[in-house]
Amino acid sequence: MRKGKKSPAQAPGDGPGPTAANGPRRAVTLRDVAREAGVSPATASRVLNGSIRNVRDANAARVRAAAAKLNYEPHMSAQAIARGSTATVALVVRGIDDPYFSSIAAGTVQRAEQAGLIVTMAVADRSPERELEIVRTLRGQRPRSIILAGSRIAGNGIRETLVEELAAYREVGGSVVVISQHDLPFSTVSVDNSGGAERLARALTGLGYRRFGILRAHTSLRTSQDRYEGFVAGLRQAGARLDEQWVIEADFTRAGGYAAARGLVERDIAGLELVFAVNDVMAIGAMTAFREAGMTPGRDIAVAGFDDIAAALDVTPALTTVAVPMHDVGRTAMDLALSGDDASTVRHVTADVALRESTPRIRRP
Amino acid sequence: MRKGKKSPAQAPGDGPGPTAANGPRRAVTLRDVAREAGVSPATASRVLNGSIRNVRDANAARVRAAAAKLNYEPHMSAQAIARGSTATVALVVRGIDDPYFSSIAAGTVQRAEQAGLIVTMAVADRSPERELEIVRTLRGQRPRSIILAGSRIAGNGIRETLVEELAAYREVGGSVVVISQHDLPFSTVSVDNSGGAERLARALTGLGYRRFGILRAHTSLRTSQDRYEGFVAGLRQAGARLDEQWVIEADFTRAGGYAAARGLVERDIAGLELVFAVNDVMAIGAMTAFREAGMTPGRDIAVAGFDDIAAALDVTPALTTVAVPMHDVGRTAMDLALSGDDASTVRHVTADVALRESTPRIRRP
């Protein structure tokens, strides 16, 4: 038995009234409400949370009154275990801090709220191992769905284990949605990273650019890799060639872009015309680094990014980028999660090139 | 009884084995693990989640092996109801999308993870009513703590109801932390909004500025109000006066700042030297609006903000602001939440003026 608070406290006869003691009073339960209303817990349950309408109006009213009077709020965990399902959706991101993820999260949360679900956030910024660990823990929450945003391609079996883990989760009734990981056997929101980057490359060569540098993240980041490869493909199509020495790997963050650009300016970059960073925060970091080095972005060196975060419009010059509708991505992910589509549906979202002042038409000598 | 899966399925004798059927297999439970290990559920519980170390090594090993083999993950909801407490913390923000809140959230989540807690996010961007509703729903989750970031001062009784609601929640064992709402009877992380703004005003007058405009949010937003009043106080101390016609109320967002600045430039603002926006996103929106109107921020008009979000360094000219250590705020909030300090502790965090190029020393005629 639990703490012996039943018999002594019950003798006097009623609810959780302020029993003069001071320790945390116990929360109001459905039984309290039922007692107050003079009905059985079953009836109270039917009124408050049940789907069926088989309760006499008079009783329903009394129950509702009692609930209001006692300020009753159903215990979600208890409901979860009684019903066998929760009202939770889990979202795994890499860094909430990042405008990309926070926009996706915003879209997700918005949709979840409409559906009466709560979303829990986990941050998997450290490593694939950590991500795996998180997914494992998440299973314990028994969420309806797990949405994975910005996950990695990990080597040495980690990825396989992750897939197994998620598959097992789906096996017991959960749904899994991944964002931009088109080769995982789950429902996917697929951002056209590769195509967008390709079109960007073509647009930029169209503006006259020929000598490119690229700031990309580690190859294990699928998003970065897709954008990189798409961009290179676009250059190739346009007959521009890429000098490997100007491809730099850095963190997928503002700091990463900043550091990479610093590294660049310390070398001889005469002749380098444009730097493409695989996301806007890196591009913006790079612009700041260039500026600090006395170069004016958009004049001495062109810069382009990817994502079209809000800040892309606020920097000077405004940043050329590829617009990803991040809210949509989040919403779509949630829609997929809730659709109950057991198949591994893929939903494509397009990414459009937005040419701005950071990449003016170039006048070649 | 529930779904009749007990008797028939039990006859053959064993666990949740793949019974040829295809519907969602049921998840592995502690009983399954216990059976597999040949011990009682009680023992399995002790090994897997119990604090006490009273299990023979051999048995412990078998239990662990069984758990691993079956890929068991404890059902958090079940634990929550059995133990009478959850491992969640609820965070209520106004818009995850906003860099201010996402940074706070990041700090919070980081700390929570260290403590083995999961955080659920709710967005209260709509209205005080909505916020109240959210808090109410949240109570159903029975989180250990509720952290309120960026909440409002609402009129007409809503605020009182909110306070009552939170008080009741604390009554039953939860802890409440509010950020920057120093007059609520709960533990508080108090950002020195008013002092920071005051120091900013003095620093700016020290640079020679005399004619100020202010972009602020609705008076119901405590943070905005504090910053506004602090700034005005600072001006007064420096003997500068504020022309009311240049105080504009707008949304607490980039779009709000942009719109307000548009409105400003459409009027005759000759003589206006500096615009202070009560947060960086508004200031940055304003800078963009000024630039679009053909004015160069930092030269034709000075601009200052508050928060020191990452973007403040990336805009041109770099934005003068008051630096709020947002990660710290988030972490501190979580620390307070977990400290179990029943008293309404207040933790102060300072905000330092950061003078940058958007407010150069002014040369008066």
Place this chain on the structure above:
DNA sequence: TTGAAAGCGTTACCAT
């Protein structure tokens, strides 16, 4: 050290 059993707050079946 171990297991039986009660109990946590709900829901849903079954009978009334």
Place this chain on the structure above:
DNA sequence: ATGGTAACGCTTTCAA
């Protein structure tokens, strides 16, 4: 329409 009661998956007391 209503109430009794088993069940959900786990923890913890109590007795062995």
